[in-house]
Amino acid sequence: MSDIKINMSIFKEDAVAWLSKLESGSVDLVITDPPYESLEKYRKIGTTTRLKNSKSSSNAWFPIFSNDRFEELLTEIYRVLKTNSHFYLFCDQETMFIVKPIAEKVGFKFWKPIVWDKVNIGMGYHYRSRYEFILFFEKGKRKLNDLSIPDVLECKRIFRGYPTEKPVSLIEVLVNQSSEEGELVIDPFFGSGSTLLAATGNNRVTYGCDISESAHKYLMDRVS
Numbered sequence: 001m002s003d004i005k006i007n008m009s010i011f012k013e014d015a016v017a018w019l020s021k022l023e024s025g026s027v028d029l030v031i032t033d034p035p036y037e038s039l040e041k042y043r044k045i046g047t048t049t050r051l052k053n054s055k056s057s058s059n060a061w062f063p064i065f066s067n068d069r070f071e072e073l074l075t076e077i078y079r080v081l082k083t084n085s086h087f088y089l090f091c092d093q094e095t096m097f098i099v100k101p102i103a104e105k106v107g108f109k110f111w112k113p114i115v116w117d118k119v120n121i122g123m124g125y126h127y128r129s130r131y132e133f134i135l136f137f138e139k140g141k142r143k144l145n146d147l148s149i150p151d152v153l154e155c156k157r158i159f160r161g162y163p164t165e166k167p168v169s170l171i172e173v174l175v176n177q178s179s180e181e182g183e184l185v186i187d188p189f190f191g192s193g194s195t196l197l198a199a200t201g202n203n204r205v206t207y208g209c210d211i212s213e214s215a216h217k218y219l220m221d222r223v224s
């Protein structure tokens, strides 16, 4: 028996179609991790065996969101956010250069990439990967809640979870930095649901969307 109040609504459809139904200026914070195209590229080249073959591979679990859809996605995210709010997007170094100019074009101020240091070494052949970027954007002006937090966040990666699953404790830092209790935090590509759990665990209201049945099943298991 738990006394945590789950204030969460989830939806199963395309992220952009879902966002287009939300009211303009109704959301306090967006934290998301789209299945960007460069994942697919590594898979096609076949350099990344985990992504190509393994059962925990992302392609076995979910479709990719193509780069040419970022403008419609970011336009919708900008529209639904309140003025004076923050937006965080997880991505790799290749996708960062695609997303940044589009986000600026639709109106966001880009502050900086925050580095998620996964502590343990990962895949790759030269300079094996240990970090991921979290791009930090702003609509209007909003102060971070704790000015002592650094731009490198150390948090161990999740092994054998949902593909690309993010640790709840990592996302909690972003939730606590950029929202207040009772505010609305959304994730249009929720995957394992880590953003939704980080938000609801910190007394925020949260909405999430994911197109894949596997994500919904995974989240239901986690919640129950």
Ligand SMILES: C[S@@+](CC[C@H](N)C(=O)[O-])C[C@H]1O[C@@H](n2cnc3c(N)ncnc32)[C@H](O)[C@@H]1O
Pocket (backbone or CB within 6 Å): 013, 014, 015, 016, 032, 033, 034, 035, 036, 061, 062, 063, 064, 065, 162, 163, 164, 165, 166, 167, 188, 189, 190, 191, 192, 193, 194, 195, 209, 210, 211, 212, 215
């Ligand atoms: C990279 S994963 C998110 C992982 C998540 N951050 C976590 O911590 O588990 C991306 C998710 O986007 C979903 N997805 C792919 N295309 C989508 C679309 N067009 N609309 C909504 N969700 C989509 C996939 O099903 C997948 O679960």
